[in-house]
Amino acid sequence: xxxxxxxxxxxICKSGTSVKIECRSLDFxxxxxxWYRQFPKQSLMLMATSNEGSKxxxxxxxxxxxxxxxxxxxxxxxxxxxxxxxxxxxxxxxxAQGLAxxxxxxxxxxxxxxx
Amino acid sequence: SQKIEQNSEALNIQEGKTATLTCNxxxxxxxxxxxxxxxxxxxxxxxxxxxxxxxxKRKERLKVTFDxxxxxxxxxxxxxxxxxxxxxxxxxNQGGKLIFGQxxxxxxxx
Numbered sequence: 345x346x347x348x349x350x351x352x353x354x355x356i357c358k359s360g361t362s363v364k365i366e367c368r369s370l371d372f373x374x375x376x377x378x379w380y381r382q383f384p385k386q387s388l389m390l391m392a393t394s395n396e397g398s399k400x401x402x403x404x405x406x407x408x409x410x411x412x413x414x415x416x417x418x419x420x421x422x423x424x425x426x427x428x429x430x431x432x433x434x435x436x437x438x439x440a441q442g443l444a445x446x447x448x449x450x451x452x453x454x455x456x457x458x459x
Numbered sequence: 460s461q462k463i464e465q466n467s468e469a470l471n472i473q474e475g476k477t478a479t480l481t482c483n484x485x486x487x488x489x490x491x492x493x494x495x496x497x498x499x500x501x502x503x504x505x506x507x508x509x510x511x512x513x514x515x516k517r518k519e520r521l522k523v524t525f526d527x528x529x530x531x532x533x534x535x536x537x538x539x540x541x542x543x544x545x546x547x548x549x550x551x552n553q554g555g556k557l558i559f560g561q562x563x564x565x566x567x568x569x
Contacts, residue, residue, distance in 0.1 A: 386547070386561055450502035
């Protein structure tokens with residue numbers, strides 16, 4: 345149980361285009377999902393907290409107009425990177441919160457490369 | 460600012476030995492710490508959680524400690540195997556969020 349999927353697993357896009365990444369909780373409902381990004385050999389950095397039916401809460405320094413988050417259902421959150429640039433190339437990972445606040449189940453990640 | 464710090468240097472050990480990884484926290488007191496395993500190109504996989512009022516927790520070959528005086532958690536893998544080679548992440552709670560350390564890469568040689 346407690347499986348989280350992400351789609352796509354990797355994507356290459358041209359500079360200036362937008363990319364949407366999906367995060368799904370497959371066998372449980374998640375009111376809260378989190379989006380992280382990770383650069384090589386670095387830690388996971390929380391970008392935003394996504395709550396179903398409400399606006400996402402962004403961490404300091406994360407541009408909310410660039411990283412659009414939508415959490416329209418209890419099993420799906422999406423992250424759209426708008427007008428992507430090469431510096432947005434990174435590994436994006438989502439997690440879904442379980443019944444207890446300390447439970448986070450992570451997706452397999454999405455590798456984004458912007459050329 | 461609140462920080463979780465791990466030894467960024469890779470840890471190389473021989474198969475069968477015990478691997479010990481360190482996690483230190485500064486400028487706050489997490490109610491619990493979690494340890495995750497991350498393989499290259501994959502998301503983290505949960506291993507263990509330890510609460511601040513627990514001194515030690517075990518799961519199979521894994522053992523984790525929580526020392527609130529030293530502000531430190533130690534993560535041990537006994538009888539290590541090459542399959543244990545991965546990056547291990549420590550995370551502390553901050554409200555409903557997690558703060559991650561940078562991870563320690565473990566390599567177990569046969």
